[in-house]
Amino acid sequence: MAGQHALLATISPDLVAAADALREFLLDGGKRLRPAFCYWGWRGAGGAADSTGIVDAAAALELLQASALVHDDLMDRSDTRRGLPSVHRRFEALHRDSGWRGDREQYGAAAALLLGDLLLIWCDELFVRCGVAPAAVLAAKPVFDLMRTEVMAGQYLDVLEPVAGDSTDARALERAQTVLHYKSAKYTIERPLQVGARLAGASEELVAAYGEFGLPLGEAFQLRDDLLGVFGDPAVTGKPAGDDLREGKRTLLVALALRGLDPASAALLDRRLGAPGLTAEEITELSDLVAKSGAPEQVEERIEQLMDRSLAALAAAPLADETARATLLALARAATVRRY
Incomplete structure (x- = not known):
């Protein structure tokens, strides 16, 4: 980030504020x-512990995540x-x-769109130049590209559901599950x-085992x-x-809540979910409806x-490094622990 900051500052001092924001x-x-x-x-596949190349390759995923978050916050307001x-x-x-001219919100949206795109460019740049052997990077690139396609597809389906989805449709739960898979589960852990x-040049058996461990954990x-x-x-x-209620997120939790409530309560939740100008009291009322539905317990x-x-798959996976198995177990627990 220091290097990219210097590059932007060289192009124009007007870009320093953008570089600071991204850093x-x-x-x-x-x-x-x-x-x-x-x-x-990488470690579980026998990759060297002291490789700087894998650290750079892994850091590229954080640039991808940052890009997705900048755009996600913009879309969700x-x-x-x-x-x-x-x-x-x-x-x-x-x-x-700064007392500038024009529409303040339009400027903020344009800046976020462009800076999110810039992070996505840097993500690809860092991954391709990470320093791992070029043949290995070439072997990993299809999965890397698939992951990026999947998360963008999941984001689109997430945007589509509030405007086109029918919460009374029998496929509402299925659609919520699809968004969950592609917007988050695959992209966070499996890929x-x-x-x-x-x-690291892993076997097909280990790549498949990582899928069996990573997808349910990502869900x-x-x-x-x-x-x-x-x-x-x-x-x-x-x-x-x-915040998800304010933004109108049609998550699996919400889909289950709509199914579990009486018709009048379900209609109220469906109507108010994501409505403009929801007050704190209305948000509390909606969260109480979700709690009453039994969906949180489900x-x-x-x-x-x-x-x-997930943990059964991890225990059976043919890992080359037992330290990796122990660390993946700890990461799995950390990713899903109660935090409310």
């Missing part, structure tokens, strides 16, 4: 789960990320404080593991995140209470079942 966004928070799973996927202003809000504030494995991780999006403590999540049960599947 702070990347370095001031985040769980670093995707790089961790990529690195330990989120005010904060990790307790700080989201990127588009930061640039709206810069516009206001990073497989990228690390491919970089459990996202289901935990969905619970936090409704019931999480802002001091822990860095987002306002009930999600907790599903998380437990997914974790059982």
